[in-house]
Amino acid sequence: MCGICCSVSFSVEHFEIDLKEDLLYNLKRRGPNNCKQLLKSAASYQCLFSGHVLHLRGVLTAQPVENERGDVFLWNGEVFGGVKIETEENDTQMMFKYLSSCKTEADILSLFSGVQGPWSFIYYQASSHYLWFGRDFFGRRSLLWQFSNLGKSLCISSVGTQASGGTKQWQEVPAAGIFRIDLKSAANSRCVILNFYPWKRVSAKNVTEEHVNVLTQISADLPTSVSVVMNEATLYLAKPIVPLNVTLPQAPLETHCRKISSVPPTKETLEVFLTDEHMKRVVHQFIDVLSIAVKRRVLYLLRDKSPPPEEVLKTCDRKANIAVLFSGGIDSIVIAALADRHIPIDEPIDLLNVAFMMKEKTTPTHHSNRREQKGYCDTSSGEVSVKASAGDGDSLEDKVPDRITGRAGLKELQTVNPSRVWNFVEINVSLEELQKLRRTHICHLVQPLDTVLDDSIGCAVWFASRGVGCLATPDGAKSYQSKAKVILTGIGADEQLAGYSRHRVRFQTLGLGALNEEVAMELGRISSRNLGRDDRVIGDHGKEARFPFLDENVVSFLNSLPIWEKADLALPRGVGEKLILRLAAVELGLTASALLPKRAMQFGSRIAKMENSKEKASDRCGRLQVISLENLSFAKETKS
Incomplete structure (x- = not known):
């Protein structure tokens, strides 16, 4: 993960030799380990x-990098395969x-066509005065432009x-x-x-028409x-x-499964599908390809090779590299x-669970004393203090749906692998903190x-990935901040496996053909709706997002399957959507979560x-509009 930027001026006499302070500040937060600037005239x-x-x-490599020809390269990506x-x-x-070894435009396109993994880049060719830039096929790394x-x-x-x-x-x-x-x-x-x-x-087919539409958009x-034109040689990326x-x-x-479509979903409901040999084989193929994608994303990073002392093997003092x-x-x-299959067993995994706290309108009851005895975490302003109970059924966060399912999921993971230290990080956000940090920074x-x-x-992802919260321990709540630089996220599953309610509406209204169209549309727009x-x-926390469900091999495998092997929306919620993933969960021993x-x-948190x-979700949000820039005050007030 890096923050990369190229500022170009065609009015040399008025050129600013540095970036604006607020932009430079945001870039530095993405890349805290090394900063460098280079001016080319x-x-x-x-x-x-x-x-x-x-x-x-x-090896730590300062960017931008420059070769003997004066070419300059900025890279924000991870190569997980293909090159x-x-x-x-x-x-x-x-x-x-x-x-640098590419001789032609076609060579450059061939190189980037082959990269498996997320990327964005900026590349300056000094001899030709060309500036190249772009993002990967899914847009997993952000890149903005301003003219x-x-x-x-x-x-x-x-x-x-x-x-x-x-x-804007x-x-x-x-x-x-x-x-x-040029x-x-x-x-x-x-x-x-x-x-x-x-x-x-x-x-x-219809390549010309398709790309005319893209150019127009x-x-x-x-x-x-500024104008956009198709390259003269009509070259493409694969x-x-x-x-x-x-x-x-x-x-x-x-199928015999439809006979139980009106019955509340149970483990047995899903197990019926696994009695079909073909379906069971497909599910295991899916587990295998997804497991490889996760493996690449949890192992491709620096780790301390020295073994930890015996006394910290079972404590949260051992650093988690993955969240x-x-x-x-x-x-x-x-x-x-x-x-859990691939991370060394002596290394904890941080599970980041965010909940937004609405103040109770009722007056305190006798339960307050019990909460104070056990202690719970307040993470306002990034400072963690123990105030009341983490895990006590009377606290505000116990009423947040994702906190409830998160704790249940933790128990399942502990059952699957009791030898792993699972750090369930409870991140509680107050309305005051939300409003302040949205206004000043988010x-x-x-x-x-x-x-x-x-x-x-x-906002939810920003607070969750910050990782400032607490752990519930037998001795009460303990303040905790995740130091993991890599954060895994499940984005991409809903888009490919008909997980949204609009998929069900589309299917019920127009059938499987329309559902296919909806899935294709969802994946096609994921870069502009979510990933950037x-x-x-x-990245603002100096951490890197990695997306296993959007691994090229995972997407290709799921794309190769007919829609009814991925989802069966004739079945009720909790079974039909993301069916293949639910069956995978059953095979992994995660029956309740399945x-x-x-x-x-936004509702779960x-x-x-x-x-x-x-x-409405699609309304323009006035809360995102800035009255004045306050990043400098934010930098002084937060220690994240």
């Missing part, structure tokens, strides 16, 4: 490159080495800032392909032309001085996943269980997205109930 333009590194693998990089090697160094209306400057950055008054200046770079700018030509014409290299399947929000299987059954699906955004729901608990990270849903999820925002929010119905994070419960 030409006759008609200047480029300031700024790199901020979170060191996770190989040869040894476990101990640094991927920034190796990617730049491969990139001046007069064609005098542009900026490309992992994260932006929001100007006073709510004016930054936009997400579309994860539709790679872009190239800086010399742009300086002379004062018109920026974005040469576009889109993703494409080799066998795809990208151009719609750009200033008049899509890293197989096409979605849209096969429909030739006859109506009739999971953990609601106790089916997505997060399967990821946690698979991570709003800059969520932008340029601006809906009520973006506000709810962005989540990367900015999690039957939990989908619950959106109770953040949606904190302020205005009558809002």
Whole structure:
């Protein structure tokens, strides 16, 4: 994980030699281990490159990196496959080495087509005055752009800032392909032309029409001085996943499972499916491919090779390198269980569980004394203090759905592997803290997205990934802050496995064909709806988000299956949606969690109930608008 930025000015006499303080501050938070800047000047333009590194693998490599030809490279990514990089090697160094050896545009496209894993990059070719940049196919790493209306400057950055008054200046770079700018030509014409290299399947039909539509969509929000054109050689990146299987059954699906469709979901309901040899085989194939994806994401990072002292093996004093955004729901608990397969047994796993606390309207009762005796955690303003009970049934957080399912999920994981130290981190957020940190900081990270849903999820993920909370121990609550640099998240499961309520509505209204279309649409827009925002929010803590369900091999496997092997929405909630994942959970010994119905994070964590419960998720959120920039005061007040 890194913060990368390139600021270009075509008015050399007015060029600023440093980035604006608030932008630099946001970039530094993403990459706390090393910061470096590099200025490249030409006759008609200047480029300031700024790199901020979170060191996770190989030798610490300062960015930007430069070769003997004067080419400059900024990389924010992880290579999990497709390009040869040894476990101990640094991927920034190796990617730049491969990139420097590319002779043609086609070579560059071939290199990025082969990378498996999340990435965004900026690459400057000095001899040709070309600036290349882009994001991976799913958009798992954030990249924003900002253009001046007069064609005098542009900026490309992992994260932006929001100007006073709510004016949109930054936009997400579309994860539709790679872009190239001829800086010399742009300086002379004062018109920026974005040469576009889109993703494409080799066998795809109607390619021209499809990419004309993409070009039109990208151009719609750009200033008049900026235009997007297809690259002259009509070169493409190869899509890293197989096409979605849209096969429909030739006859109506009739299984003995439908006889129990009106019965409340039970373990036996799911086990009926596993009596079918084909389905059982598919489920185990899914477990295998997902397990490999998790393995790559939990092992590709630096670890202390010296064995820990015997006395800390069973305590929370042992550092956890991996954390999971953990609601106790089916997505997060399967990821946690698979991570347990591959993480060294002497290493704890942090389970980050967030709850938003609404003050009780009733007066205190006799239960208060019992709470004070046991103690619970207050994490306001990032400072943890023990106030009342963690785990006592009378505390406010016990009424938050995700806290309830999280604790139940913890018990299941402890049963599956009692030898593992599972750090269940209870993160409690008050309305006062939510409002303060949203106003001073989080709003800059969520932008340029601006809906009520973006506000709810962005804030919830920010507080969860910060990892400041407490652990329930036999001796009472103990303050705790997760030091894990890698955070696993279950995003991508709902999109691919028909997990949202709108999938069920679509199926009930128009059938399996329409459900296929909905699944394809969900995966196609995940970069613009979710991933850039989540990367900015999690990366703000100097931590890296990793998405096992969006591993290229996992997506290709699920895309290869017909829809009815992934979900059966004729069955009730808690069974039909994400069916294949529920069956995988049963096979992993997670039977109670396998039957939990989908619950959106904004409702499970109770953040949606904190302020205005009558809002629609798609409404523009006024709470995300900034009146004045207060990042500097935030930097002094928080220690996260």
